[in-house]
Amino acid sequence: MMRPVKLLCTAAVIATCAGAAAGQTTFKARFAYDVNATPEANYAAFESIARRACRMDLLEAGSLQDKQRMETDCTSRLMADAVAATHNVKLAAVHAERTGGANADQDFAALK
Numbered sequence: 001m002m003r004p005v006k007l008l009c010t011a012a013v014i015a016t017c018a019g020a021a022a023g024q025t026t027f028k029a030r031f032a033y034d035v036n037a038t039p040e041a042n043y044a045a046f047e048s049i050a051r052r053a054c055r056m057d058l059l060e061a062g063s064l065q066d067k068q069r070m071e072t073d074c075t076s077r078l079m080a081d082a083v084a085a086t087h088n089v090k091l092a093a094v095h096a097e098r099t100g101g102a103n104a105d106q107d108f109a110a111l112k
Helices: 039-053 064-086 089-099
Strands: 004-017 020-034
Touching: 020 039, 020 064, 039 064, 039 089, 064 089
Parallel strands: none
Antiparallel strands: 004 020
């Protein structure tokens, strides 16, 4: 039986277009952690949700390079927030491995 743990993460994306501040966009993304799936499978599902949530319009970004950079930055921040919100040491270890971050066992030792 799948018992998802629902997480609600909010990410603020600050977009700059052609050097001028375009303002701040805030959105919510809903992540469901499947306790019966592996941490790797949950991480892949989180990545897919984050990528979709962080998509932006090319015209809004100003250029393809800015669009790619802003989407990547947004996805990185959203993934870090979502993984931290789970308080799951194994998921944090997968995130640290994929992002080259600090040792997840040390960062999340208090959450066990």
